[in-house]
Amino acid sequence: MRAFVASPAPETLACLAEVPEPEPTSDQALVSVEAFSLNRPDYLYLAIPGSTFRPGIDAVGRILHPAADGSGPAAGSRVLLHSPEGGAAAERIAVSTGQIASVPDSLDSATAAALPLGGLVARRLLDRLGDLAGRRLVATGVGGGVGQFLVQSAGGAEITAVAAQDEPWEHLPQLGAKVAHRASDLTDASFDAALESVGGELGSAIASKLRTGGTFLWFGQAGGEPITLDFFGLFSGGQSLTLHHFVYSQGMTGGDREDLEALVVLAASGHLRAEIGHRGSWEETPSVLQRLGAGRMAGKAVLSVTG
Template identity: 55%
Template structure:
């Protein structure tokens, strides 16, 4: 069957090639894939020339063959799946029942495929922050799929959110969701935010810490720049500020939790309370170019590929 496979070349990253079709275990369903959602993790894995990673952490499709043990959705169901090890970028994929969620009426497959990883990160990151009512949030690196969900969920919970973006990156979709936007971190008052959501690292992630009020929270969930943060103890001391720094990892490997969260995200989308902006929707032949656009921050939201 055809599948997205790594090329080991930075110019292309991936191509469509031939692989052996998957064989389903008794607790797995065979899915005919229709949509693949790209994530930054796909790009990071494929950037290694020696990588054997096959992209497709998030995908949607139709159950071609239900699990033999009777678990999971029946044949013909529209489903979305989250496969942490990848492999969903193919004509067919297998998935355990606890990695599948039924797509409700009113939600198209492309939208559903864009929800799992981005939605899990947003839901669980904000849950870790605690109550958001009346809190001021500063966020970096929220122009993509994760960010758009973070913004909507945070505002719905009563928070005010300011996004820091790089010059030249699109911001209309961020402001349309209700966030404030700045490209000049220095213009923001120090000690004025309750919570920092940081996923860029480097100088931006380091300097953003000094915008937190005394007792503020710093939740660190990424390092898109490739450079680590660096905090100056004495600068914090002289400024009279204290903060709590916490490193966030989105998954604990609990498939049942993944399905419950996926169902919740799909309900929000079906009820119109969660929008998913897709900045690139195209044929999977263009997967490599779409990955590069996403990694460069030039997309407004998610990149979704149709398996034709």
């Protein structure tokens, strides 16, 4: 079976190779992969020296063999899947039925493949905030998959995305977000919650944009540098903030199927759309990973598994 694996050449990150066929456990289905989407974590995991990570966290395909324990969809069913440990950039993958949701014929494969990770993170971030009506949110690092779903799902809230001029941002106003190109363009103490995933200077500056008692959801560090908070600096904004180290999978012991099914329903009904920044063949995986690493991909990248 062919699959993408970590490349010994660091400049390519991943290469196509022959690997053993998957051997499903009793609660896993064997899925023939039609298309997969690449996410920034694919790049980050592969960029670790000596990585053995296999890319592909989200995908769409058909059930070849259903789970032996009788759970999950039947053979031939069209499904999307979320595999946090990767491995979906392959011809076939074994995946727990708790990580699978059926996909109706009305939903195209590219959209289905683009939904899982970004949709799950956005859905759970907003759930953590509770009632959104009338609230002002500021978000960083949201030019890709998570951002588009955050903006569309933040019903009743006003959301401002902070993105530099040379980063992907043009699609965000079309989805309903305001855009600021620098943190300094924002008024101190003017937001109820911050959703921060960049780190470094930007992430640190965003804290001062919170009103007193605001919420800081820290869900990533894409820039590689940690945030720093100045106790006295927060007197201009961000006093008494509550900081949450947010991990989207925390507490999800039963799998992601319920939330995946909800995302499918929203997308199939037209209430959630996926911005696809790149469509192509899986042979483009190395170059797309580099674009993700450089932060130059608007929306999601979806690649089809070809013969």
